[in-house]
Amino acid sequence: MSASQTLGGPSRCGRVLGPSLDKIIKNAAWRKHSGLVSACKSTLDKLESLSDSPNPDPASPLSGLSDADAQSVLQPLILALDSAYVKVVEPALDCAFKLFSFNLVRAEIDRSDPSHADDKSASIVYRMIEAVCKSAGLGDDAIELGVLRALLSAVRSPGVLIRGDCLVHIVRTCYNVYLGGLNGTNQICAKSVLAQMMVIVFSRVEQDSVNLGVHILRVSVADLLEFTDKNLNEGSSIQFCQNFINEVMDASGEADGVAGQNKQLPNNPLSEPNGNAQVQVQASKNGDEKGELGATSKIREDGFLLFKNLCKLSMKFSSQDQSDDQILLRGKVLSLELLNVVMENGGPLWRTNERFLNAIKQYLCLSLLKNSALSAMAIFQLQCSIFMSLLSKFRSGLKAEIGIFFPMLVLRVLENVLQPSFLQKMTVLNLLEEISKDPQIMIDIFVNYDCDVDAPNIFERVVNGLLKTALGPPSGSTTTLSQAQDMTFRHESVKCLVSIIKSMGAWMDQQLRLGDSYLPKSSETDTSENHLTLNGEDGTVSDYELHPEVNSEFSDAANLEQRRAYKIELQKGITLFNRKPSKGIEFLISTKKIAGSPETVASFLKNTSGLNETVIGDYLGEREEFSLKVMHAYVDSFNFKGMHFGEAIRFFLRGFRLPGEAQKIDRIMEKFAERYCKCNPSSFTSADTAYVLAYSVIMLNTDAHNNMVKDKMTKADFIRNNRGIDDGKDLAEEYLGSLYDQIVKNEIKMSDESSAPQSKQATSFNRLLGLDGILNLVTGKQAEEKALGANGLLIRHIQEQFKAKSGKSESVYHAVTDVAILRFMAEVCWGPMLAAFSVTLDQSDDRLATCQCLQGFRHAVHVTAVMGLQTQRDAFVTSMAKFTNLHCASDMKQKNVDAVKAIISIAIEDGNYLQEAWEHILTCLSRIEHLQLLGEGAPPDASYLTASNAETEEKSPKPMGFPNLKRKGTLQNPAVVAVVRGGSYDSTTVGPNTSGLVTPEQINHFISNLNLLDQIGNFELNHVFAHSQRLNSEAIVAFVKALCKVSMSELQSPTDPRVFSLTKLVEIAHYNMNRIRLVWSRIWNVLSDFFVSVGLSENLSVAIFVMDSLRQLAMKFLEREELANYNFQNEFLRPFVIVMQKSGSTEIRELIVRCISQMVLSRVSNVKSGWKSVFMVFTAAAADERKNVVLLAFETMEKIVREYFPYITETETMTFTDCVRCLITFTNSRFNSDVSLNAIAFLRFCAVKLADGGLVCNEKSKVECLPNSVVAEDASDMQTSTDKDDHASFWVPLLTGLSKLTSDPRSAIRKSSLEVLFNILKDHGHLFSLPFWTGVFDSVVFPIFTCASDKGDMQIEDDECSPASRPPHYEGSTWDSETSVVAAQCLVDLFVSFFDIVRSHLPAVVSILTGFIRSPVQGTASTGVASLMRLASDLGSRLSQDEWRDIFLALKEAATSSVPAFMKVLRSMDKIEVPGDAQSYTDLETSSDHILTNDDLEDDNLQTAQYAVSRLRSHIAMQLLVVQVVTDLCKTHLESLSADNIVILREIFSFISSHAHELNSERILQRKLPILCSILELSEPPLVHFENESFQNYLDFLKRLLADNPSVSEEMNIEAELVAICKQILQIYLDCTGSQSAQVNSSGRPMLHCIISLGSAKKEELVARTSLLVSALWGLSGLERDSFRRYVSQFFPLLVDLVQSEHSSGEVQRVLSNMFQSCIGPIIIMQ
DSSP states (O other): OOHHHHTTOSSHHHHHHHHHHHHHHHHSOTTTTHHHHHHHHHHHHHHHHOOOOSSOOTTOSBTTSOHHHHHHHHHHHHHHHHTOOHHHHHHHHHHHHHHHHTTOBOEEEOTTOGGGTTOHHHHHHHHHHHHHHHHGGGOOHHHHHHHHHHHHHHHHOTTEEEOHHHHHHHHHHHHHHHHHOSOHHHHHHHHHHHHHHHHHHHHHHHHTOSOOOSOOOOOOHHHHTTTSOGGGOOSSHHHHHHHHHHHHHHHHHHTHHHHHHHHTSTTOTTSSSSTTOEEOOOOOTTOOTGGGTOSEEHHHHHHHHHHHHHHHHHTOOOOSTTTTOHHHHHHHHHHHHHHHHHHHTOOTHHHHOHHHHHHIIIIIHHHHHHHTTOOOHHHHHHHHHHHHHHHHHHTTTOHHHHHHHIIIIIIHHHTOOSSOOHHHHHHHHHHHHHHHTOHHHHHHHIIIIITOTTSOOHHHHHHHHHHHHHHOSOTTOOOSOOHHHHHHHHHHHHHHHHHHHHHHHHHHHHHHHHHHHOOOTTOHHHHHHHHHHHHOOGGGTTTTTTOTTOOTTTSOHHHHHHHHHHHHHHHHHHHHHHHOHHHHHHHHHHTTSSOSSHHHHHHHHHHOTTOOHHHHHHHHTOOSHHHHHHHHHHHHTOOOTTOOHHHHHHHHTTSSOOOSSHHHHHHHHHHHHHHHHHHSTTTOSSHHHHHHHHHHHHHHHHHHHOTTOOSOOOHHHHHHHTTTTBTTBOOOHHHHHHHHHHHHHSOOOOGGGGSOOOOHHHHHHHHHHTOHHHHHHHHSOOOGGGGGTHHHHHHHHHHHHHHHHHTSGGGOOOOOOOTTHHHHHHHHHHHHHHHHHHHHHHHOOOHHHHHHHHHHHHHHHHHHHHTTOHHHHHHHHHHHHHHTOGGGGGGOOHHHHHHHHHHHHHHHHSGGGOGGGHHHHHHHHHHHHHHHHHHHTOOOHHHHHHSOHHHHHHHSOOOOHHHHHHHTTGGGOHHHHHHHHOOOTTOOSOOGGGOSOOOHHHHHHHHHHHHHGGGSOHHHHHHHHHGGGGSOHHHHHHHHHHHHHHHHHHHTOSSOOOOHHHHHHHHHHHHTTTSOHHHHHHHHHHHHHHHHHHHTOSOHHHHHHHHHHHHHHHHHHTTSOOOTTOOHHHHHHHHHHHHHHHOOOHHHHHHHHHHHHHHHHHSGGGOGGGHHHHHHHHHHHHTOSOHHHHHHHHHHHHHHHHHOHHHHTSSOTTHHHHHHHHHHHHHTOSSOHHHHHHHHHHHHHHHHHHHTTOSOOOHHHHHSOOSOHHHHHHTTGGGSSOSSOTTHHHHHHHHHHHHHHTTOSSHHHHHHHHHHHHHHHHHHGGGOOHHHHHHHIIIIIHHHHHHHHHHHHHHHHOOSSOGGGSOSSOOOOSSOHHHHHHHHHHHHHHHHHTHHHHGGGHHHHHHHHHHHHTOSSHHHHHHHHHHHHHHHHHHGGGOOHHHHHHHHHHHHHHHHHTHHHHHHHHHGGGGOOOTTTTSOHHHHHHOOSOOOOGGGSOHHHHHHHHHHHHHHHHHHHHHHHHHHHHHHHHHHHGGGOOHHHHHHHHHHHHHHHHHHHHHHTOHHHHHHHHHHHHHHTOOOOOHHHHHHHHHHHHHHHHHHHHHHOHHHHHHHTHHHHHHHHHHHHHHHHHHHHTOOOOOBOTTSOBOOOOOOOOOHHHHHHHHHHHHHHHHHHHHHHTSOHHHHHHHHHHHHHHHHHHHHSOOSSTHHHHHHHHHIIIIIHHHHHHO
């Protein structure tokens, strides 16, 4: 073992001290340092005998040794340090370093603390440290490094607590090394050591413990040289200093294990983390420093004092004698650097401990405020760095301070566009960039300042300032910037704006994610952790812990919105006031920002920042009533009690500037004088004195301080001017003299006069903030030594502002987690950002700058889109779309291609939020594809639209790239010419001015630009569309809407229609078919409207292409299965229906039919609900005007019904009705009767299927019987009760359709439909219930006959129209007689077949048949007669008396109902003047030479006569048919009829007979009728025949009744009626013969008359009436003898007349002879 290893003995301290003492002995000068040498030797000898004690002395300064031993062994070391000999001091410093590093020294050192005065251990260690510090003055470089090493190890040592003055002494020593050292490396080391000490001390302060463990933050030397001392770097100095620091820290760290052992020693004052080292200090009211500390630990007390001293050092200013003291400046800079280190490493303590936070406010903020007046660049940079730390870590507790410093440090420089300092502005821009990277800072700034009425709009001003910088100096302005500097500023400002919007987006994304997955938002700690993840800094974890009222739960976006809106409106009012004060006050009162009282307005003027003082003065001086009241209230708000007059007037004029008009000044001063005297009653005799004196003071102030005034007012002048103003007395000269001195020495300055000249906007902002004086301090060129002079007052005033604001409610710091706050932020910043990005992108070709702008656009779109700011989002997207320059591709550059890429990125990343903005993006994609096709030489889409597929394949060349573009003569291609010429962004078509050619050079340039688009391949384009599958439900609908719009604009181009977007629509629909049905329905609603709109386009080629695209899409969709009761297939096919119904193009309609046919026949099993649309298409086709369309549709329809009928109702049974309706429409086809007949046959087929149970009907289809409103109206009666009829709703349209078809104008169709209808009813009627049968008759059967007879009824019943307007010939119904026969037969067959079920409809059926009888058409009437007879025949025995009654009543109604109308027509003939009407009837008969023609009557009369004759003939025929029917029924069923029914029959006969006789009794008619018929060349109506037939049948009825039903006859007195009828017949005959009854003269003898022979007409009539007469005579003869005897007296005279009359036949005489012989003769004989 060597000697050096044995030196110092076995103890640990000895092993450290021994070698060092030995080296000291060797290096010492024996003579000069003899005492030192001897002390070292004795100590070495003593160390040999010392060893580490097992029970260490807690009072010992050295570990393992007793206190006495430690004192003695350290003594030589102190002597060596005090020797001032370099060779001796150096090993001593090394020894001290090792003792501290190995943690062998243990002591608590505080020289200023009297409690440690007797502590020898602390004293010896203090002396050693003091000696170390003293040795730093030797001037040796190595010694300086040794001192620094020893001091740093002492501070780092966990066993030594250096406090108070000792700590300050150490720091001062390092300061001196830095400031006084000559070696640059040593200076850097000194700065680094100081910084490391700050880290150690304040880390201990944070943890409140000496022991910090091994891992202590090491300072970065390079970072310390960021702002200053870069010139000290001598090659490897930085690395050397970094190693120096690491070496000391590592050496101390190695000894931490030893310290850990010492911690366990008993009674160690440092063994616990200062748990027993608390210092209790009572707070004092007088502001004593220690009184401010409260209860705190020693470590934190030392940290507080050190921080305070550093702040004071940073505020030291040079004296007037040494104004350029660079050492002092360097010390100031070093202090700021150390404060910067402290703040950068500051932890939660600075936010949670009120004392340390107040230290920042009182000392650090004051330091920043004072140093803001200095122009040194390093100081400004350090201030910005410190401010950044305050902002990022301590903003929650420094709201007011940050509100002052942000405008002072940042906005002042940022808004200086013309004359900025380049370095200062770059520092500010870098600071803003760093701030903007922290999203939470930006949010908090906006929430706490821009949304606070009493705070500046920091965020808004930052954004606007960055915009100004990005735009550069205005054109024409003078600036000190070079072009390179200006461009740097622009790019940096854009970078900051991009960073701001990026941070906003990042914060929004995180909050939205937290909102989805993170529930406990109300926890403040959780909120802070959110900040940590955003900032990446530990210091932000508990930024809001200081203020418990800060809670994101309560600071919601709604409240902030109200505050923001209030602030904006208030500022609007202030701005308006500064322009027009009266308007501004009115606005503020109307918006309820202030009350309407003068006192409130005065308070507003007095206390509101931002108001222009000159405008306030002008307003207060106005003479309007309200302004005067406000001025009085304003002055009365001041309290001048006890104030000197000069102070009072100065205080009064502080808030406004006196107006220039004398009258206004007079009013204000008059009120001021009154108020002053009121507050100080004993000051002057009257207010007039104060008024005059105030005026004098104002004049004196102007005179003394206006440079334009040459001859200044002297004190004597001032006193003389104010003589006698106190009610005739003089004021005291001393008083006036002192007032004069005050004004002359200290000018009365209004607030606005103290501001530096600035722009209007800046001035208003500064006034709003109260920063005029501060900015004056900063921007002014005061000397540094004046910082504590005049500006000291201003600084103290700002400090007072800090204190005042800290107690107000607006000092509360708000935090918010509601992303809605971004809406308000975006509303503030979107405009400036859009302008900055747009201008930069437009003007700059720098790739980096343009990429930054595009990034900004992307983030801006992201934020505005997610937040739902539609206008802002569309503005950004539109701008980006314009910057793609795709509308003017000939000018395209790389930045435009980058813009295209950015737009594609936006589409993919933010597609869910783009909504209407999709249109701009998709337009860009469309234009890209168009340009790419042009570049490839591909033919335009129009060629595909106009040519057939085969032609297209032959004519269109294959793409051959750009050379092909030229070779093919593209110079004449209009599409290329249009693109080369360019157009506006909104232009979608080639303009009319594009017909001219372009030069080859332009084409070449265009082709080179198109090469840029190669960067965007088909993959990128298609990716946007393929990505649509990932869009949410709202976004995909918006996407499809936009794509439809773009496609519409493409297709509507009159010159160059394109199909790119249309094909993409088909792709999109295919991609998204698997979406849920609800979403797909919304998508298809949009697509459906689009396909319909384009399918109805006037451009036939486009419409055809679109419908074919729809077919492709439908074919894909029909591949999918559809469950029952869904409607998607139907909705999908609906566009075909709409276009089919509305299109005017035959080609389109034919194409649709072919498409539907193809789809149905190929996908018949998947049509499902789509059958409804299929049948609607075919229904429209069936009604088409083109034959080929109808036949094509029916061909498919035929195949569907024949082969695929089960599929029709597979999913929804109601489609059966659609099928039926379609077939019915085909039956109406006018092109081909075969189609109609086949359709009718198919209807019968459908009925068979329906009857066989081929449909599966569910309850829902029962309820929803008829979707078609028309059928529903027709079948309303049929749906009343269909519970038992499962298929009732399906029979209805089938039957009603056939029913309507019976009125078809084509006979074959009518006949076929009638037969099919009634066959269906007859074959399947057994399935129907009674209610349904009722509906069938009411809605199906009866309407058939109603429609057939409508026309006839209308003509018959139209009684009001004039006879002249009626046609001369009756046209009859639309049915022919054959149809009527079929219909009547079918009706009777059906009724008879189901009589038991439908017998209740007998009256209606009979009414129909009697309607036939009433028909003017003979065939139809005969049909009615036959049908009625058949009905009675088939049902005779089954009919009840009531039912017979219904039949007879119907016949009676038929006979009687038409008579009134007929008689009215007949009366119309009375007005007709007939030629020769004056002649006698006989004369007309005998006049053979009189020939009548049509010319003898007027046209109107002719028509009337013709109509009347025709009506007369048809009426007689109808009446005779009724008689025939009644007679026939009597012949077969009279015996079974009841008396009531016989009465009705008798009434019928009686009425008709009477009516016939009435007609024949019309003499005028008898006269005119032959003439009119002759003129009209018509045969005469059979009036006589009518009368004969009616009486004959009546007579026969009575005879039969007498013979067959004696009892009824007797009851009804039929004999008497028979006699009366016979008597009437005899009288009619006699009237016809012209004979008169035998007359007796007065003598009782009969008178003789000559008999005149009858004319030919009368003879013919007699012949016609003879048979009736004979029948009547036989009827009388057939009476029983008693009956005959009873009635003979009534008709005997008539018999006598008959004997006398002329007869046309001998039959009359024979009957008369027989009567006289057999009947009258016996009566005479018996008498």
